[in-house]
Amino acid sequence: MLQTLRALDTGPRGLTEAEAGQRLARSGPNTLPTARPISLPVRFWRSLRDPFTAVLFCLGLVSAVVSAWGTACVILALVIVSCALRAHGEHRADRAGAGLRELVAGTASVRRRDSADAEPRAREIPVDDLVPGDVVRLAPGDLVPADLRLIKAHGLTVQQAALTGESAPAPKHPVDAPAAGDTAHLCFQGSSVASGSGTGVVVATGADTRFAAVRGTGRGRTAERARDGTGPAPLSAFDRSVHGISWTLIRFMLITPPLVLMANAALRGRGLETLPFAVAVAVGLTPEMLPVIVTTCLARGAALLTRTHGVIVRRLPALHDLGAVDVLCVDKTGTLTQDRPVVDPDRTGPDALHWAAVCAWWTLQAAELPHPDPLDEALLDGADLDRVETYEPVDALPFDPVRRLATAVVREPGALGTHLLVVKGAVEEVVERCAFDDPAEREKLLADAASAAGEGVRLLAVATARRPARTRAYTPADERGLTFHGFVAFHDALADTAHDAVRALAGQGVTVKVLTGDHPATAARACRDLGIDPGEVAVGAHTADLDAPALAELASRTTVFARCTPADKARVVAALRLHGHTVGFLGDGVNDLPALRAADVGVCPRDGVDVAREGADVVLAEKDLTAIGHAVEAGRHSSANIASYLRITLSSNLGNVIAMLAAGLLLPFLPMLPAQVLVQNLCFDGAQLALAHDRPDPAALRRPTVLRPRAFLRSITGFGALGALADLTTFGVLAWVLPGTLDLGDQDGFHAGWFAENLLTQALVMLLLRTGRRTAEGRAPTPIRASAAALAAVGILLPLSPLGPLLGMTGLPPVYYPLLGAVLALYAAALVALRRRMPQPQAGAAQP
Numbered sequence: 001m002l003q004t005l006r007a008l009d010t011g012p013r014g015l016t017e018a019e020a021g022q023r024l025a026r027s028g029p030n031t032l033p034t035a036r037p038i039s040l041p042v043r044f045w046r047s048l049r050d051p052f053t054a055v056l057f058c059l060g061l062v063s064a065v066v067s068a069w070g071t072a073c074v075i076l077a078l079v080i081v082s083c084a085l086r087a088h089g090e091h092r093a094d095r096a097g098a099g100l101r102e103l104v105a106g107t108a109s110v111r112r113r114d115s116a117d118a119e120p121r122a123r124e125i126p127v128d129d130l131v132p133g134d135v136v137r138l139a140p141g142d143l144v145p146a147d148l149r150l151i152k153a154h155g156l157t158v159q160q161a162a163l164t165g166e167s168a169p170a171p172k173h174p175v176d177a178p179a180a181g182d183t184a185h186l187c188f189q190g191s192s193v194a195s196g197s198g199t200g201v202v203v204a205t206g207a208d209t210r211f212a213a214v215r216g217t218g219r220g221r222t223a224e225r226a227r228d229g230t231g232p233a234p235l236s237a238f239d240r241s242v243h244g245i246s247w248t249l250i251r252f253m254l255i256t257p258p259l260v261l262m263a264n265a266a267l268r269g270r271g272l273e274t275l276p277f278a279v280a281v282a283v284g285l286t287p288e289m290l291p292v293i294v295t296t297c298l299a300r301g302a303a304l305l306t307r308t309h310g311v312i313v314r315r316l317p318a319l320h321d322l323g324a325v326d327v328l329c330v331d332k333t334g335t336l337t338q339d340r341p342v343v344d345p346d347r348t349g350p351d352a353l354h355w356a357a358v359c360a361w362w363t364l365q366a367a368e369l370p371h372p373d374p375l376d377e378a379l380l381d382g383a384d385l386d387r388v389e390t391y392e393p394v395d396a397l398p399f400d401p402v403r404r405l406a407t408a409v410v411r412e413p414g415a416l417g418t419h420l421l422v423v424k425g426a427v428e429e430v431v432e433r434c435a436f437d438d439p440a441e442r443e444k445l446l447a448d449a450a451s452a453a454g455e456g457v458r459l460l461a462v463a464t465a466r467r468p469a470r471t472r473a474y475t476p477a478d479e480r481g482l483t484f485h486g487f488v489a490f491h492d493a494l495a496d497t498a499h500d501a502v503r504a505l506a507g508q509g510v511t512v513k514v515l516t517g518d519h520p521a522t523a524a525r526a527c528r529d530l531g532i533d534p535g536e537v538a539v540g541a542h543t544a545d546l547d548a549p550a551l552a553e554l555a556s557r558t559t560v561f562a563r564c565t566p567a568d569k570a571r572v573v574a575a576l577r578l579h580g581h582t583v584g585f586l587g588d589g590v591n592d593l594p595a596l597r598a599a600d601v602g603v604c605p606r607d608g609v610d611v612a613r614e615g616a617d618v619v620l621a622e623k624d625l626t627a628i629g630h631a632v633e634a635g636r637h638s639s640a641n642i643a644s645y646l647r648i649t650l651s652s653n654l655g656n657v658i659a660m661l662a663a664g665l666l667l668p669f670l671p672m673l674p675a676q677v678l679v680q681n682l683c684f685d686g687a688q689l690a691l692a693h694d695r696p697d698p699a700a701l702r703r704p705t706v707l708r709p710r711a712f713l714r715s716i717t718g719f720g721a722l723g724a725l726a727d728l729t730t731f732g733v734l735a736w737v738l739p740g741t742l743d744l745g746d747q748d749g750f751h752a753g754w755f756a757e758n759l760l761t762q763a764l765v766m767l768l769l770r771t772g773r774r775t776a777e778g779r780a781p782t783p784i785r786a787s788a789a790a791l792a793a794v795g796i797l798l799p800l801s802p803l804g805p806l807l808g809m810t811g812l813p814p815v816y817y818p819l820l821g822a823v824l825a826l827y828a829a830a831l832v833a834l835r836r837r838m839p840q841p842q843a844g845a846a847q848p
């Protein structure tokens with residue numbers, strides 16, 4: 001150890017501020033290379049990898065190869081515009097996100113001196129400012145801020161699954177001469193403190209850490225996500241649906257050009273000259289603005305949520321997931337209750353209170369914990385501290401949520417040859433370690449505890465044991481043969497907003513489940529008081545013996561899981577996901593971390609422990625269930641607008657493509673020139689950006705957003721067929737007002753007529769197929785109305801403008817317009833009627 005300290009030119013008293021400043025200048029900030037912001041050009045380049053963009057790009061290349069330069073240029077313009085918008089949107093969203101992430105970033109507790117002679121002081125500094133040689137203190141719930149070598153530790157266990165894959169926390173302690181490959185004395189950046197405390201010297205920071213070294217491997221990426229919340233996460237249910245729909249479309253896009261070519265060759269004897277048209281038809285099918293709309297909707301939703309409710313969305317797609325959440329798992333303490341426990345003097349014996357306070361105080365001192373947890377604080381408030389302070393500290397095993405015990409080892413005044421172990425913790429755990437003359441005593445104590453817990457109090461049991469003094473460190477194996485002293489009972493009032501929030505969540509179609517480390521009876525009582533029927537309470541330990549389907553079944557019918565270890569909580573969350581639920585988890589403690597990671601979306605209040613906050617996707621300003629309700633609504637809002645865009649664009653595009661294919665075979669000329677197809681596509685795309693500003697139908701916000709690809713594709717096929725029918729009717733009108741057209745007469749007039757009809761129907765679809773069509777105001781928000789009006793105006797005026805002839809279009813006889821109006825009126829009526837027949841307002845979304 002000494003060698004390490006010497007090599008780092010430091011000591012247990014830490015560095016001086018001046019030394020730390022020089023080292024920071026030399027070694028650079030303690031940040032991972034990946035944490036650096038991505039530049040705009042890199043984002044633009046990455047946007048090209050979107051499957052739709054890639055297919056568009058390929059179609060553009062095909063057009064260039066056959067010298068269809070007009071088509072190639074318009075496709076290129078589409079690609080550039082969509083990538084630029086997407087890159088810009090993501091860049092803005094990320095900048096905003098980085099600012100917000102900084103607001104909730106953790107700090108490191110470091111020991112430094114103002115000058116060489118000054119006494120060391122513990123201070124909180126930004127993690128980025130740590131340097132090799134700094135002496136850092138670790139407490140439960142801390143993220144290990146750099147690679148450390150331990151100088152001392154008390155009951156320290158570290159969760160390092162992100163680095164090593166082991167799910168159980170690993171015990172850590174100082175080792176003077178470690179064997180090769182031994183890492184028990186090292187704590188690595190990216191891991192977190194599951195229990196206990198420790199002090200270590202920083203041996204590596206930033207890019208030199210082991211965490212940075214495993215970056216790039218799958219394990220590294222998981223770890224990265226754990227650290228900065230920006231890395232890739234598994235796809236959410238909504239994302240999976242959008243991907244499913246996207247890939248179906250891509251398949252269609254890829255088979256469309258060969259099909260068009262073959263049909264035209266077989267029925268019309270046309271050759272390769274049809275290729276640009278075939279390509280344009282495929283492009284016409286593409287919702288190329290999808291990535292832009294997704295980013296804009298999510299970024300707008302997240303920004304609004306931060307402004308109005310102080311909720312910070314650390315990973316943008318988590319907003320989707322929130323919209324789809326149908327089960328919200330919460331811990332009890334601090335979520336349903338206030339986590340401000342107060343000792344209940346009527347149910348607490350003075351002896352038990354004294355020994356519990358001795359345990360709390362001397363654990364705090366011996367393990368150098370920065371502050372007591374709320375239970376310990378309540379104990380110290382309720383006890384006679386002068387009496388408590390008469391002991392001397394020897395060792396401590398701080399509270400561990402897996403063992404549910406805390407132990408202080410003290411020396412009683414004047415008792416030099418003996419040590420006293422003072423143990424407090426969950427009743428079952430303490431009682432199990434006590435020695436009783438009458439075995440029935442144990443059962444009686446457990447029954448007494450259950451009956452007190454049924455009245456809603458939280459309970460600790462307290463016991464002690466005298467042992468001959470020794471120098472060897474104490475371990476959990478020493479906690480046995482204890483003498484029972486009694487119970488300490490605490491009142492923890494229900495959170496003010498919990499009752500209303502639980503009801504509101506139920507109204508939103510979100511089922512609340514409680515996963516707690518507390519006693520089953522205490523948990524059940526709290527639920528009952530909040531109007532949640534606890535049903536049959538399951539115990540965490542039982543979940544370990546069940547196979548995945550059995551646990552999934554148990555999890556879906558059980559409301560309360562009590563006495564859960566951190567691993568039990570995660571197991572239940574995973575089982576619920578396996579059962580097809582989209583699961584949110586709200587927790588703030590070190591015992592919640594695995595569940596936060598296992599959930600589709602992890603939510604943590606801002607005052608949660610560092611590790612929970614860093615592992616969460618969404619951070620609440622306060623631990624308030626009401627805020628979750630708002631966040632869920634914002635998620636649904638964004639998802640509904642994305643679903644709206646998909647429905648509108650795909651219905652319209654599909655209708656066009658069907659009509660183009662049919663007309664291509666019926667007419668002796670191409671029904672639309674490739675440039676016309678692409679220009680109308682560009683106009684429609686631009687107009688649809690306004691959909692990100694939509695206000696969805698309140699009904700769409702009342703249940704989880706679930707996009708079912710099959711139902712969705714079925715509904716757009718219906719709307720698409722209707723659109724195609726309107727197009728074909730327009731062809732009939734055009735044939736009538738432009739006699740001779742079908743015998744190779746007025747192609748330009750025909751093109752102008754269809755172009756106008758196309759843009760006008762698209763404007764109609766935008767207004768009639770929005771999710772928010774039925775908002776209280778009944779009207780679309782201004783940006784949507786303005787976009788639809790602009791689209792309609794372009795449709796009517798462009799063919800008449802000087803651009804018209806350039807694009808192969810000409811003016812039409814005035815009689816066409818009233819006839820077109822009639823077709824559009826019929827189309828609108830049919831669209832509204834068909835939409836009413838669809839199962840619900842948010843087409844494609846279905847109740848779970």
Ligand SMILES: Nc1ncnc2c1ncn2[C@@H]1O[C@H](COP(=O)(O)OP(=O)(O)OP(=O)(O)O)[C@@H](O)[C@H]1O
Pocket residue numbers: 331332333334373375376399401404405406424425426427459460515516517518519564589591
């Ligand atoms: N500081 C402590 N010292 C000793 N025992 C404790 C301490 N804190 C909690 N316990 C015991 O361990 C049990 C589990 O605690 P844990 O922190 O895992 O969950 P919790 O805070 O009770 O509930 P939740 O999971 O809802 O937050 C508690 O019910 C209590 O009996």
